[in-house]
Amino acid sequence: MIATQIEPMSALAQLQESKPDRVTIVLLSGDLDKAMAAFIIATGAAAMGMRVTMFFTFWGLNTIRRSGATRSAKDWLRRMFGLLNRGGADTLPLSRFHFGGLGTKMMQTVMKQNRMPGVPELMQTALELDVRFIACTTTMGLMGITKDTLIDGIDQFAGVTTYLAEAKQGSVNLFI
Amino acid sequence: MIATQIEPMSALAQLQESKPDRVTIVLLSGDLDKAMAAFIIATGAAAMGMRVTMFFTFWGLNTIRRSGATRSAKDWLRRMFGLLNRGGADTLPLSRFHFGGLGTKMMQTVMKQNRMPGVPELMQTALELDVRFIACTTTMGLMGITKDTLIDGIDQFAGVTTYLAEAKQGSVNLFI
Amino acid sequence: MIATQIEPMSALAQLQESKPDRVTIVLLSGDLDKAMAAFIIATGAAAMGMRVTMFFTFWGLNTIRRSGATRSAKDWLRRMFGLLNRGGADTLPLSRFHFGGLGTKMMQTVMKQNRMPGVPELMQTALELDVRFIACTTTMGLMGITKDTLIDGIDQFAGVTTYLAEAKQGSVNLFI
Numbered sequence: 216m217i218a219t220q221i222e223p224m225s226a227l228a229q230l231q232e233s234k235p236d237r238v239t240i241v242l243l244s245g246d247l248d249k250a251m252a253a254f255i256i257a258t259g260a261a262a263m264g265m266r267v268t269m270f271f272t273f274w275g276l277n278t279i280r281r282s283g284a285t286r287s288a289k290d291w292l293r294r295m296f297g298l299l300n301r302g303g304a305d306t307l308p309l310s311r312f313h314f315g316g317l318g319t320k321m322m323q324t325v326m327k328q329n330r331m332p333g334v335p336e337l338m339q340t341a342l343e344l345d346v347r348f349i350a351c352t353t354t355m356g357l358m359g360i361t362k363d364t365l366i367d368g369i370d371q372f373a374g375v376t377t378y379l380a381e382a383k384q385g386s387v388n389l390f391i
Numbered sequence: 392m393i394a395t396q397i398e399p400m401s402a403l404a405q406l407q408e409s410k411p412d413r414v415t416i417v418l419l420s421g422d423l424d425k426a427m428a429a430f431i432i433a434t435g436a437a438a439m440g441m442r443v444t445m446f447f448t449f450w451g452l453n454t455i456r457r458s459g460a461t462r463s464a465k466d467w468l469r470r471m472f473g474l475l476n477r478g479g480a481d482t483l484p485l486s487r488f489h490f491g492g493l494g495t496k497m498m499q500t501v502m503k504q505n506r507m508p509g510v511p512e513l514m515q516t517a518l519e520l521d522v523r524f525i526a527c528t529t530t531m532g533l534m535g536i537t538k539d540t541l542i543d544g545i546d547q548f549a550g551v552t553t554y555l556a557e558a559k560q561g562s563v564n565l566f567i
Numbered sequence: 568m569i570a571t572q573i574e575p576m577s578a579l580a581q582l583q584e585s586k587p588d589r590v591t592i593v594l595l596s597g598d599l600d601k602a603m604a605a606f607i608i609a610t611g612a613a614a615m616g617m618r619v620t621m622f623f624t625f626w627g628l629n630t631i632r633r634s635g636a637t638r639s640a641k642d643w644l645r646r647m648f649g650l651l652n653r654g655g656a657d658t659l660p661l662s663r664f665h666f667g668g669l670g671t672k673m674m675q676t677v678m679k680q681n682r683m684p685g686v687p688e689l690m691q692t693a694l695e696l697d698v699r700f701i702a703c704t705t706t707m708g709l710m711g712i713t714k715d716t717l718i719d720g721i722d723q724f725a726g727v728t729t730y731l732a733e734a735k736q737g738s739v740n741l742f743i
Binding site: 393417419421448450459476533535551552553554558560561564565566 | 592
Binding site for chain 1: 625732735736
């Protein structure tokens with residue numbers, strides 16, 4: 216009888232082990248506040264021992280673009296889009312009160328005064344904590360963003376199937 | 392003893408079967424990029440055999456409005472709101488760089504050049520893959536949108552309870 | 568043999584009990600429509616007997632600020648940010664068609680005509696249904712928002728770890 220009582224528990228343990236705490240974050244937004252929220256959750260979860268995957272798509276790709284990287288899209292339309300849509304984790308605007316850069320600068324100043332890490336620092340921490348970075352190939356093409364203009368440390372260049380395979384095992388799946 | 396080892400597994404299998412991989416997406420946004428992301432995830436998940444439910448609310452209702460449908464809201468306030476808030480999957484603006492239509496046109500051109508499906512095509516695929524479309528009745532009333540101005544293929548007109556009943560069984564629940 | 572068949576089921580029941588239906592909502596947005604969606608889901612889930620936790624961060628903190636509360640941030644930068652960023656559940660703008668307040672007013676009028684509850688009423692219902700309110704301490708500091716300017720009924724002032732501990736047990740985790 217003891218065995219029968221132990222068996223189901225170990226089977227349950229197996230089930231729980233097969234579904235460890237995973238976090239996936241789709242970052243579509245290129246706003247400073249939303250990118251901060253995404254990286255604060257990602258680094259927090261990784262520090263708590265959770266397996267974290269971030270999937271960068273559309274404007275979210277801006278956060279993982281190297282600052283000042285030259286645009287190398289082949290056709291002029293995408294090159295133009297790339298010019299309008301500046302990248303780099305340190306140039307993200309606020310979703311509100313950007314005010315041509317003033318509001319964003321203001322918040323960055325407050326962050327520095329309070330020694331709060333910005334997006335570049337949070338991103339570095341995320342990479343050190345083994346948060347997996349996936350760049351969405353579908354939207355990279357769409358936005359004229361090429362691999363060589365992205366930061367080092369991208370784990371995978373992939374599409375929606377890769378994201379879903381991870382997300383369906385995730386306990387926390389956010390779209391930001 | 393063999394039986395006792397088998398039993399818990401089959402019970403676990405039952406549990407897992409009772410919680411198949413379900414995806415729910417609340418689409419509140421009426422932005423082209425966010426609608427694209429929503430439909431790419433929905434069609435991707437449906438193609439992988441997952442059960443997908445999309446819940447259209449607020450501006451997200453615009454994606455399932457028939458283009459050029461006449462407004463039939465009864466009071467002038469809602470009719471006015473309906474006029475301002477144009478619908479149709481082919482008229483959604485970008486969340487960034489809309490530029491009075493120029494940026495949005497530009498991205499649509501890039502999509503066509505690369506033979507990428509737009510929102511109307513992705514929506515059609517979603518319907519063919521049996522993605523369930525639910526239109527939020529609460530916000531339809533609020534925004535002066537009537538049933539006769541929506542596309543065919545809406546599975547249900549319902550509220551938050553219907554959404555939550557599905558979402559609580561979902562493994563991937565996104566709010567876009 | 569009967570016992571061995573019952574054991575796994577009760578173990579499963581335990582597992583299911585240890586993971587009751589929990590809903591967590593991160594509200595980063597300060598838009599009227601998104602706040603409404605968040606509170607409609609929160610109150611709906613609470614009414615269905617689910618355990619609901621709302622985590623207010625960045626502009627989402629505006630929904631739980633008392634209207635007309637004086638700003639008491641210590642440094643002028645944050646005080647200035649607090650002035651620009653007005654709070655109070657009754658002053659949230661629409662994410663679209665705000666039109667300097669006209670579109671927002673219009674929707675609020677339609678809501679009143681149809682006896683639909685607004686954000687202040689939904690928030691009151693949420694509190695009565697024991698929805699837990701957590702204010703994000705990290706972003707409160709960032710935005711010059713102090714405890715004394717928030718409404719009564721906040722359950723906890725906490726950070727990302729508290730959110731994740733709840734979310735990883737949640738069946739529905741939304742980021743709005």
